[in-house]
Amino acid sequence: MTVDETIRQVLVEHGRLAVPVESLADDTDLFGAGMTSHASVNVMLALEDAFDLEFPEKMLKKSTFESIGAIRSAVTEMTDG
Amino acid sequence: MSAPAPTALRVGVDLVHVGEVAAAVECFGDRYVTRIYTDHEISCCRRDGVAGSGPAYAMESLAARFAAKEAVLKVLRPVDVQPAWRSIELHRMAGGWCEIRLSGPAAALADEAGVDGFAVSVSHEATLAAAVVIGWSAPPDRGEG
Numbered sequence: 001m002t003v004d005e006t007i008r009q010v011l012v013e014h015g016r017l018a019v020p021v022e023s024l025a026d027d028t029d030l031f032g033a034g035m036t037s038h039a040s041v042n043v044m045l046a047l048e049d050a051f052d053l054e055f056p057e058k059m060l061k062k063s064t065f066e067s068i069g070a071i072r073s074a075v076t077e078m079t080d081g
Numbered sequence: 082m083s084a085p086a087p088t089a090l091r092v093g094v095d096l097v098h099v100g101e102v103a104a105a106v107e108c109f110g111d112r113y114v115t116r117i118y119t120d121h122e123i124s125c126c127r128r129d130g131v132a133g134s135g136p137a138y139a140m141e142s143l144a145a146r147f148a149a150k151e152a153v154l155k156v157l158r159p160v161d162v163q164p165a166w167r168s169i170e171l172h173r174m175a176g177g178w179c180e181i182r183l184s185g186p187a188a189a190l191a192d193e194a195g196v197d198g199f200a201v202s203v204s205h206e207a208t209l210a211a212a213v214v215i216g217w218s219a220p221p222d223r224g225e226g
Contacts, residue, residue: 014108016101037151038101041117041166045109057186061163 006050007071011035014042026069031062040065047071053078089218091196093155095148097210102147103140114138117166122146125173144210145203146171152214153181153199157190164190171201171212179203181214191216 001009011021011030018034035043043065048054053075055064064074105113114123126142149171154163164186172182181199183191196216203212 036097036101037095037154038097038105038147041113042101042105042108045105045113045116057165058162060165061159061161 003051003072003075004068007047007068007075010043010046010050011068014046015039016042024068026072027067029066030068031066035065043071047075051075051079088220089195091156091158091194091216093152093214093216095151095155095212097144097148097151099141099144099205099208099210102144102210103136106136106138106140106143114143117150118143118146119167119170121172122170141205141207141210145205145212148210148212149179149181149201149203149214152201152212153183153187153216156196156199156214156216157187157194159190162186171203 008021008024011017011024015021015030015035016039017024017030024030024033031040040062044055044060055074055078059074059078063070065071118126122143123138126138126146128137128139150166150169153169157164168183168185168187170182170184172180174180179201181201194216195218197219198217200215200217201212203210205211
């Protein structure tokens with residue numbers, strides 16, 4: 001499974017979005033698509049499980065989880081670092 | 082005689098589905114709980130009972146605390162890095178009422194924003210928890226008297 005596929009799967013399972021994940025573009029605002037702050041916590045924890053990483057405090061901001069592209073950038077930064 | 086300087090107020094409100102919190106506890110267990118809630122909050126929400134007889138936490142109480150944290154964030158209005166969830170605590174006093182206590186980055190953010198104090202009210206029923214937080218800034222000292 002690719003990084004993008006994994007992110008989308010996490011969003012399906014934990015994002016509680018109001019729209020189908022397949023309809024989301026890379027830069028679609030996930031909070032605008034219905035993801036609550038609490039759901040973003042679940043997404044964060046599920047991403048940590050899926051990619052075997054831990055988000056540092058400096059990445060715990062809304063912009064880290066605001067779109068699939070933003071999540072991919074954060075995950076890539078941590079896994080490549 | 083001039084009117085007293087107004088106190089600046091900020092208000093934050095949040096609603097949390099209790100079922101979302103229960104699902105998070107079921108899925109992520111203590112990792113979810115310890116990442117979000119302070120030791121004091123966890124002790125307030127832990128159910129005392131026989132092991133295996135039900136959920137380990139009062140989910141509606143956890144949900145109320147998450148709502149309070151989110152309401153505090155709406156008062157603090159962070160523009161960049163969000164303070165750690167654990168740096169915002171809904172502290173239950175001995176008399177049963179609750180206060181907001183901040184530490185670390187959340188306390189620093191309140192200082193920067195000039196928020197001097199908070200008032201909080203939380204409520205919950207079976208499926209929803211809500212919190213309202215008011216932050217205030219004391220009027221400037223005019224040096225009178």
